Amino acid sequence: MIAAPADDEPLIRWDWLARNADDIGGMLADHVYLSVVPVVIGLVIALPVGLACARWRWIYPPVLAVTSLLYALPAIALFVVLIAFTGLSHTTVMIPLALYTLSVLVPGVVDGLRAVPDHVRQAAVAMGFGPLRRLVQVELPIAVPVVMAGLRVATVSNISLVSVGALIGIGGLGELFTDGFNRDFPTPIIAGVVLTILLAVAADGLLILVQRLLTPWSRQ
Amino acid sequence: MITFEGVSKRFPDGTVALDDVSLECATGEITVFVGTSGGGKTTALRTVNRMVEPTSGRVLIDGADVRDRPPAELRRGIGYVIQQAGLFPHRTIADNIATVPYLLGEGKKRARARARELMERVGLDPALAGRYPAQLSGGQQQRVGVARALAADPPIMLMDEPFSAVDPVVRGELQAEFLRLQAELHKTIVFVTHDIDEAIKMGDRIAVFRTGGKLVQFDTPKNLLAAPADDFVADFIGYDRGIRRLSFVPAAELELDDRAVLPENASVAEARATGADWVLLTDSGRRPLGWVAVSGLATDRSLQHMPRAPLGHTFNVRADSARAALDAAVLSPSGLAVGVDDDGVVVGVASPLDLTNAIGRESAR
Ligand SMILES: Nc1ncnc2c1ncn2[C@@H]1O[C@H](COP(=O)(O)OP(=O)(O)O)[C@@H](O)[C@H]1O
Ligand SMILES: [Mg+2]
Numbered sequence: 078m079i080a081a082p083a084d085d086e087p088l089i090r091w092d093w094l095a096r097n098a099d100d101i102g103g104m105l106a107d108h109v110y111l112s113v114v115p116v117v118i119g120l121v122i123a124l125p126v127g128l129a130c131a132r133w134r135w136i137y138p139p140v141l142a143v144t145s146l147l148y149a150l151p152a153i154a155l156f157v158v159l160i161a162f163t164g165l166s167h168t169t170v171m172i173p174l175a176l177y178t179l180s181v182l183v184p185g186v187v188d189g190l191r192a193v194p195d196h197v198r199q200a201a202v203a204m205g206f207g208p209l210r211r212l213v214q215v216e217l218p219i220a221v222p223v224v225m226a227g228l229r230v231a232t233v234s235n236i237s238l239v240s241v242g243a244l245i246g247i248g249g250l251g252e253l254f255t256d257g258f259n260r261d262f263p264t265p266i267i268a269g270v271v272l273t274i275l276l277a278v279a280a281d282g283l284l285i286l287v288q289r290l291l292t293p294w295s296r297q
Numbered sequence: 298m299i300t301f302e303g304v305s306k307r308f309p310d311g312t313v314a315l316d317d318v319s320l321e322c323a324t325g326e327i328t329v330f331v332g333t334s335g336g337g338k339t340t341a342l343r344t345v346n347r348m349v350e351p352t353s354g355r356v357l358i359d360g361a362d363v364r365d366r367p368p369a370e371l372r373r374g375i376g377y378v379i380q381q382a383g384l385f386p387h388r389t390i391a392d393n394i395a396t397v398p399y400l401l402g403e404g405k406k407r408a409r410a411r412a413r414e415l416m417e418r419v420g421l422d423p424a425l426a427g428r429y430p431a432q433l434s435g436g437q438q439q440r441v442g443v444a445r446a447l448a449a450d451p452p453i454m455l456m457d458e459p460f461s462a463v464d465p466v467v468r469g470e471l472q473a474e475f476l477r478l479q480a481e482l483h484k485t486i487v488f489v490t491h492d493i494d495e496a497i498k499m500g501d502r503i504a505v506f507r508t509g510g511k512l513v514q515f516d517t518p519k520n521l522l523a524a525p526a527d528d529f530v531a532d533f534i535g536y537d538r539g540i541r542r543l544s545f546v547p548a549a550e551l552e553l554d555d556r557a558v559l560p561e562n563a564s565v566a567e568a569r570a571t572g573a574d575w576v577l578l579t580d581s582g583r584r585p586l587g588w589v590a591v592s593g594l595a596t597d598r599s600l601q602h603m604p605r606a607p608l609g610h611t612f613n614v615r616a617d618s619a620r621a622a623l624d625a626a627v628l629s630p631s632g633l634a635v636g637v638d639d640d641g642v643v644v645g646v647a648s649p650l651d652l653t654n655a656i657g658r659e660s661a662r
Pocket of ligand 2: 338339340
């Protein structure tokens with residue numbers, strides 16, 4: 078699918094990049110999709126799980142054990158297992174990434190809620206907040222900085238992990254690596270590395286911006 | 298009025314935090330709960346707004362059992378101030394103060410306008426309205442805590458060691474300002490502290506708690522100092538309770554002596570004639586100038602030219618207490634306290650012995 082290289086190449090062949098810009102753009106879009114969707118799914122699941130763990134303290138240790146175990150599993154092993162169920166699809170790559178996100182965000186939500194000072198919680202109760210209102214208007218907003226820190230870690234690590242999917246043919250920019258290695262051709266490899274890093278930096282910067290908008294109070 | 302009727306609290310772990318406590322907190326007064334740490338003061342306070350439910354006994358507000366009202370609704374009508382202020386870090390100062398009005402459904406605009414008004418009332422610059430709590434000093438945060446408790450104008454305020462976390466100078470200011478505010482507002486206040494000085498300063502009545510949640514004495518500050526119920530209370534009040542009691546003897550009750558008060562142009566012979574060791578010189582308007590030691594004075598000269606010891610400080614016979622008079626006596630070179638009226642004119646002097654006699658008369662009543 079990508080034009081063949083010649084021998085004795087310079088490190089980067091700009092003309093090759095120019096000729097394949099469209100394909101590379103498609104891979105970039107794919108990469109963003111493959112890394113961001115699992116973060117969103119992970120967050121949507123981590124919130125209620127984290128809330129439950131903060132509410133009923135006894136379920137947190139087992140939940141934490143499971144999420145730590147998930148985090149320790151090699152991505153490639155998960156891909157191979159999942160192929161049997163979901164085939165060579167985007168889903169196969171996104172499920173492990175969503176699980177990784179979950180394993181970072183569940184502790185993030187729990188730690189965030191635990192970071193709410195006891196005197197603040199007491200004051201909320203004493204002023205007549207009911208439990209739900211207290212959660213939504215006081216505890217969750219105060220947990221935002223800690224949750225956002227987890228979200229940044231999950232997003233950046235997902236962006237780097239997506240490339241592993243290239244080993245089963247679905248890896249966004251990672252496909253540039255397999256292509257370059259297969260043909261002993263450095264240009265796509267370097268392009269893949271640089272774009273992955275840029276994407277990670279851009280995503281992190283965006284999240285920092287979002288956090289500043291959400292929590293103007295937490296600076297200083 | 299808040300009434301505690303045989304209130305006991307045993308926590309599920311077996312701790313007895315309150316043991317059959319009965320007392321009445323009068324409307325418009327500050328009732329202080331004081332005592333050793335773990336004595337049940339906070340627990341007692343929290344039975345009023347149902348943050349703690351008694352194991353037995355009842356708490357009544359103006360005769361109605363607090364358990365007959367839903368907790369959230371009850372709490373919105375009771376101001377609450379705690380040690381670390383408990384401000385919401387994610388809300389601005391104005392929005393923190395407006396918390397209860399918001400809960401009661403008041404509009405943002407009105408609630409914020411009232412918040413600014415309250416900021417001025419508690420001595421905060423309204424320019425701070427848009428800041429966040431972390432940008433304020435401890436003393437300022439505590440003022441916000443008080444403003445927040447006042448926002449919905451509740452008749453009752455519960456204050457749990459509200460000024461304990463700030464340094465002594467700021468604490469003194471906060472106490473004085475709060476008393477000034479209370480003189481205008483006449484809230485029914487329950488005020489918890491572990492500091493007996495603060496209790497005596499703030500309280501109209503003081504309830505002393507000891508470990509095990511026992512109420513050992515409930516009395517006015519004056520009576521507490523004059524007649525501690527037992528050794529625990531006496532120990533708790535401290536060795537200087539005699540001197541503290543002087544705070545409750547108005548200086549106006551002291552018998553002042555003006556025989557040793559002389560105009561500065563008096564002669565040495567006149568000074569000798571007083572029979573006193575020291576004489577106080579005054580100007581033509583009878584305002585005090587300084588002390589002259591009578592012994593060793595050369596004869597024939599006007600006192601004007603004799604070496605003078607500085608005055609030290611005086612006490613106001615109308616406004617001050619005997620404690621201020623004692624302080625003036627201790628710091629005076631002559632050992633005598635100089636009493637002046639509102640215009641600074643000398644009324645007379647008092648010795649520490651005169652002060653002791655005044656306490657004697659006070660306790661004989
Ligand atoms: N929720 C609780 N569970 C068990 N024991 C408690 C609880 N709250 C307070 N206590 C205990 O009750 C006693 C009184 O506590 P508290 O009312 O906080 O005392 P104080 O405010 O006078 O220092 C203490 O021994 C304390 O440890
Ligand atoms: Mg306490």
